[in-house]
Amino acid sequence: MKESYAIETRHLTKRYGEQVAVNDVCLHVPKGHIYGLLGRNGAGKTSIMKMILQLMPATSGETLLFGEPVKRRERSVFQRIGAIIETPGFYPNLTGTENLEIFAKLRGTIRPDAVEHALQVVGLPYKDKKLFGEYSLGMKQRLGIANAIMHDPELLILDEPTNGLDPIGIAEVRAFIRSLSEKEGKTILVSSHILSEISMLADDIGILDHGVLLEEETMEELKKKNQKYILLQVSDTAATARILEQRMALQVGEYSIQDTTSVKIFKTTIDREALVRELTLQGVGLSGLAEKDDTLEDYFKKITGGEGIA
Structure with missing residues (x-):
């Protein structure tokens, strides 16, 4: 069992009747790295992330988090993880701070300055008067990441975090995802269908096509090939x-x-x-x-x- 992996999946498979959405995927996400899961829309990226987080049952296979099968430590292990799966949901008539304060209470976050710190990390103001409904797409994505890191997780799982952003917003989100790894020491699994973004962001890459993990290697190895x-x-x-x-x-x-x-x-x-x-x-x-x-x-x-x- 390799403890150097924050995430390891073994023959992870998801079927819907005769349709195979994810087929025998063996994923390896090293601790402290940014791992880019690259594939076209519909390739199975979100399904893999949901199975890792136990939001969706796998048809077969297993997931190991921090070297342990999920079922053995199902409750405690998820306290070490933050995630954004699909579009982050917040109350449009509340400010970013107010939204995070609600989620902090629901989650039982202990740190008293958790909301302020999370907003500071993603570059959003604390106690701002601007309502979430008035946020740009980039600000909404930042708030989603702030919500995911409030409890100071070791691992972040981000599903298409730059989806729908303009080039400036994409660059901003990319920069602070990179900073979360380099300055905060987070392990990050991030999915995308934008190859150029993954190539600038990730340390390691997995290429997914029609539910099959075709290749998995470091970006350095991949760039050498190309x-x-x-x-x-x-x-x-x-x-x-x-x-x-x-x-x-x-x-x-x-x-x-x-x-x-x-x-x-x-x-x-x-x-x-x-x-x-x-x-x-x-x-x-x-x-x-x-x-x-x-x-x-x-x-x-x-x-x-x-x-x-x-």
Whole structure:
């Protein structure tokens, strides 16, 4: 059991009759990281979050929170979690402060300055006279996050927190989600259908398509896959790897064997003429050498086998 994960799901599945909404998902959210769950609308992101929070029963599989199966610590564990699932609901005829004070009482929040502190973290004024009904979308999302962090949770689960915001609002929400991780030490699971936002925000990423988790890795690994690289098509990848290390002075990680005929070289400044010469001398057949520059959008298309994502 890995305690380094704030969230781990094991073969999480949700069926509605014959329809499979979430299919055998094994998710791993490291403590202290921002994990971006990326997928088109309807991919199953909200269903996964609801099952993690026990707001929806799973058809099969289990969820571990902080290294323990949820059923063993069902009550106490949720005191360590804050969440926004779908649109935050507040009273439109009350101020932001008044709304949070109500939720603090309902939740039994002990800290006397919990409301003031939560508003300060998200950049909203305390004791402001502005009613929630007059808030912009960005302010509403901030208040939703303030409500989720009032009890100082270790883990935040945020479902599409930038949905419906203008570019300025998106940037603002992104900035203080990042600050919650860096300054407050929160672990954050955030879902989105906006690839560019996830790429700027997350430390780790899971790509979801039609309820299936297709890939899960760090953003650093993902960006490495999608940076500029030289693609070699060769007859012998093992011999090519030896040449790259021994003759071209490349380190492990500066190249990657893709399959039985393809090698990616991430160090694009390599002497290509010298490389071709070494391959020829060693009897390695070279059928292709080209520089590529895939984007994250290209990568999403490639692994989903379909259209792109915003």
